Amino acid sequence: MMRLRALVPALALLIATTATAYAQFGPGPRGQAPFERQPNPRNEAGRFDYYALVLSWSPTHCATNSRGPQDTQCAPRSGRGYSFVLHGLWPQHERGYPENCPTRERPFVPRPTIDRMLDIMPSVPLVIHQYRKHGTCSGLTPDGYFNLSRRLFAKVRIPPRYERPNQPFFVTPGEVVNDFVSANPQLKPDMLAVVCGGQGGRLREIRVCFSREGEFKPCGQNENPRRLCSLPRMYVPPVRDSSARQPAGPQRVIPPQGPLPGPGEVPPTPGERRI
Numbered sequence: 609m610m611r612l613r614a615l616v617p618a619l620a621l622l623i624a625t626t627a628t629a630y631a632q633f634g635p636g637p638r639g640q641a642p643f644e645r646q647p648n649p650r651n652e653a654g655r656f657d658y659y660a661l662v663l664s665w666s667p668t669h670c671a672t673n674s675r676g677p678q679d680t681q682c683a684p685r686s687g688r689g690y691s692f693v694l695h696g697l698w699p700q701h702e703r704g705y706p707e708n709c710p711t712r713e714r715p716f717v718p719r720p721t722i723d724r725m726l727d728i729m730p731s732v733p734l735v736i737h738q739y740r741k742h743g744t745c746s747g748l749t750p751d752g753y754f755n756l757s758r759r760l761f762a763k764v765r766i767p768p769r770y771e772r773p774n775q776p777f778f779v780t781p782g783e784v785v786n787d788f789v790s791a792n793p794q795l796k797p798d799m800l801a802v803v804c805g806g807q808g809g810r811l812r813e814i815r816v817c818f819s820r821e822g823e824f825k826p827c828g829q830n831e832n833p834r835r836l837c838s839l840p841r842m843y844v845p846p847v848r849d850s851s852a853r854q855p856a857g858p859q860r861v862i863p864p865q866g867p868l869p870g871p872g873e874v875p876p877t878p879g880e881r882r883i
Contacts, residue, residue: 653709654747656699658825659818661760665770666690667845668810681730689847691773692766694729695813696738697757699745702828706745715740717750725754728761756822764816767791772847779811779844781837788814792824799824801831802842809839 666689670682681690699706722735729735735754743753767787769777781802789795795816803813815836817827 650701650704651706651709651745653706653711653745656706656745656820657702658700658820658828659746659760659822660698660700660827660831661757661764661816661818662695662698663692663761663764663814663816664695665811665813665844666693667847668806668812670848671810671845680726680732681734684730689772689849690730691770691847692814694725694757694761695734696742697746697753697760698742700817700828700830703830705830707741709745711744715744715750721750721754725758728758760816760818760822763822764788764795765791770844773844774846776846777844778841780841781833781839784811784814784842788816794824796824796826798826801827801833802837804837804839804842808843809841811842811844 666681670679670689673682681693684690717736717739722732725735726732729738739750739753743750746753746756748756767790769787781804784802785797785800788800789797800814800816802811803815804811806812815827815831817825817831819825
């Protein structure tokens with residue numbers, strides 16, 4: 609009997625240790641448990657407040673970042689160019705963000721998982737990078753993280769004018785927000801942010817904020833709209849099919865000249881990520 613009593617504390621410790629290890633792969637309630645006692649909790653897997661779903665405007669990225677005919681995003685085999693693509697799903701703190709979170713297993717993304725994402729995330733290196741940097745902080749396995757990413761991506765309806773525009777146009781950040789709110793009745797203006805920049809002030813990203821349960825929610829300080837896009841209006845380059853010839857002669861809107869940043873490469877600001 610005494611020997612059994614001696615085993616009880618050891619058994620309780622084993623159960624607690626196993627539960628903590630398992631929680632490394634899943635989110636704790638409200639992003640708190642079981643990490644309250646960690647000395648440096650910012651980059652702990654599963655501890656965060658909300659998600660930012662990042663939609664990249666592919667024509668802006670491809671203007672200067674195409675890697676030639678082998679580029680699956682900018683020169684797809686189908687010849688059909690992309691408009692908004694999924695750049696990533698980022699766990700966020702209300703202020704700041706986790707990244708490259710330690711996990712029990714090597715953050716390896718299986719090839720079948722990669723292949724399933726290429727229709728909305730058309731770059732193998734991007735898929736791998738997003739899981740390693742951001743997915744590891746979700747507390748989810750690669751399959752779980754990308755299944756959630758696809759589900760939230762499908763939840764956002766793209767306004768008609770951004771589906772496949774074949775002519776460039778200008779738009780204000782407020783108009784972009786209004787367009788998305790009109791197309792998504794459950795979305796409110798404080799639940800998304802517009803990212804613009806580069807020479808000529810191009811549309812680069814839309815960030816839509818979700819709760820940990822996958823519902824639209826107000827964004828935190830990371831999506832401060834004045835910091836992410838302070839321009840009065842943005843240039844929106846058109847979608848170009850890779851097989852289509854460029855028309856000769858002047859166009860209705862002359863594209864801005866000079867090097868442009870790729871998706872997610874916001875000009876350096878304190879506390880802001882790049883990719």
